[in-house]
């Protein structure tokens with residue numbers, strides 16, 4: 001985080017804390033139109049808006065005498081420590097540890113006043129924290145009742161009902177739940193679509209459209225969250241997971257280059273359908289662990305055409321369908337048109353086709369496959385892709401994609417100059433790509449444990465970075481699985 005941003009976050013955090021302490025007192029003695037009350041309400045609202053910028057949820061909590069906004073510690077200063085002491089007393093009286101505020105577009109004064117009254121009323125309840133949590137459930141504000149930072153583990157179900165864990169820190173749990181639902185729905189929609197098409201049953205575009213629409217909404221709320229879902233790997237259900245991941249990566253890339261929601265939706269649908277034709281390739285070939293013979297390869301190379309044929313059988317408006325056919329047809333063609341299916345065309349690939357090709361390449365390389373049980377690391381995958389940038393992949397879009405994935409993708413192990421080892425949890429959008437957030441790993445009973453969440457942009461009093469990266473490794477180099485480490489509960 002830049003110094004200026006850190007300062008504005010600290011100031012807004014402090015304003016938020018002070019107004020939170022004052023409003024419950026003021027509401028007791030003043031009418032809502034009282035000048036001081038209105039001013040304090042304004043400070044509270046302005047602080048929320050500053051802290052919401054770039055985030056969809058906001059958590060403000062005290063932990064071991066320090067104040068954290070969205071799980072990042074505010075840099076200490078004299079006035080902040082006074083505010084923290086007051087906020088601690090305020091929270092201790094109510095027996096919870098902070099607040100979580102969900103971003104809302106137009107937050108009415110009445111809603112804030114109602115929330116403040118509830119915050120007062122909980123004091124007279126035998127269990128203030130759980131009373132307030134129940135009272136505010138489903139609303140824009142809620143008390144934080146877990147003492148420690150917790151990683152939420154949410155289970156996603158795929159089309160066959162199998163559950164797999166997805167992790168998210170508590171601060172973005174609500175959004176994570178929504179994103180998880182979209183992901184599992186997308187998996188079941190694509191699996192259902194395949195089954196119906198195989199049985200010759202009519203298939204409507206409405207379900208896939210709804211699921212992609214949900215994901216687009218999620219993308220505009222929290223890009224990082226959706227992007228991280230794309231790291232889900234399911235070896236048994238490779239084609240479905242791959243299709244959803246390619247859709248997510250394509251939509252994220254589309255957003256990065258400034259496409260609008262409608263365009264991203266079309267792109268997402270086309271990406272979701274890009275490998276529909278794989279079902280028409282004999283399963284023995286899909287599962288083959290050795291190299292294809294020339295004849296076998298010729299069969300596999302037909303799958304983009306099979307995808308087109310399957311898409312043609314989906315009931316949809318013609319204008320939309322015509323847009324959905326092209327990227328699946330083009331995704332293995334290459335920007336130099338030397339790929340497959342063989343084509344005499346001279347016109348260049350469409351934008352959506354180029355985007356889907358990049359996402360497809362990346363997800364295929366970073367997934368375990370029958371012929372490659374250990375996946376290639378994200379860095380290696382990007383390296384491999386950069387070698388075919390300009391021939392198979394669009395060089396300009398590749399630059400944007402590399403930037404999007406980050407220099408240190410989620411799950412990368414970092415050797416730090418503080419003699420610590422970290423595992424990357426995220427690189428916030430707009431933050432220094434070379435200084436991600438990571439969990440420090442502790443060695444405990446001979447095993448690795450996930451420790452404190454640290455921000456590598458954090459500086460000490462002298463303005464020097466607290467931690468610097470010496471080297472990075474992919475966990476698979478040590479036979480480790482990043483999700484095993486990221487999923488550990490504290």
Ligand SMILES: [Fe+2]
Pocket residue numbers: 274275303331332360
């Ligand atoms: Fe493909």
Ligand SMILES: [Fe+2]
Pocket residue numbers: 242246274275360364
């Ligand atoms: Fe694919």
